[in-house]
Amino acid sequence: MRGRHRVRQVLNYANLSTPLGLLIAVAGRAKVRRGEHGLLYAHGYRIPFPVAGAFTVGNVVVTAECDGYLTGALLRHEARHATQYAFCAGLPMLPLYVLALLVSVLVCGHPASWNVFERLADLDEGGYPRHPSRWRRHRAGRGDRLRAGGNRSRRGNRLRARRHRS
Known part of the structure; x- marks a missing residue:
């Protein structure tokens, strides 16, 4: 040993x-x-x-x-x-581990993915999966909509169209 x-x-x-x-x-x-x-x-x-x-x-x-x-x-x-x-x-590791587990669940919904000990x-x-944080998933989803043009307002689209014609 x-x-x-x-x-x-x-x-x-x-x-x-x-x-x-x-x-x-x-x-x-x-x-x-x-x-x-x-x-x-x-x-x-x-x-x-x-x-x-x-x-x-x-x-x-x-x-x-x-x-x-x-x-x-x-x-x-x-x-x-x-x-x-x-x-x-x-x-002291036992309560620290439980705290890390709770933080991971809050961050991504999985008890191990963001647990500092794991x-x-x-x-x-x-054998644990790597889940992205909740805010990362949210931001990525929003960015996809913006690139696709799905999150623009009608008024904003009309203003851009007017500028483009002039």
Whole structure:
């Protein structure tokens, strides 16, 4: 295990996020085993919340799927969340994550697309879509109408026509 993974592991035990993750895994009757990079994998989680392929609390990556599901891009994504717990001093990450989720829903209507934690963990590797912000969609739609001439007033069209004839 690399030194940075060991530091993350120690920090997440000390800040109580990994013990909480283990408690959640046991409550969901998941089978816990050691994984790569100091992570713990909890497979077979039976509680239907949160709705996600996998989620991380401290150094514990929890999934309802069978052993072997946590590989490649998804595992890298979840490992970044474990690092975020270390940077956020553990348990404060939970309310910060919920706040980021709410901001994302307000900005684009999707809980992950504008969530700063999901963006820093790489949306694509987590399997999340990239939705544009609500104001970007609105402005783009308005611009299309203006280019097509669909948003001009009749009076404005008449004035332009008069100028053009003169």
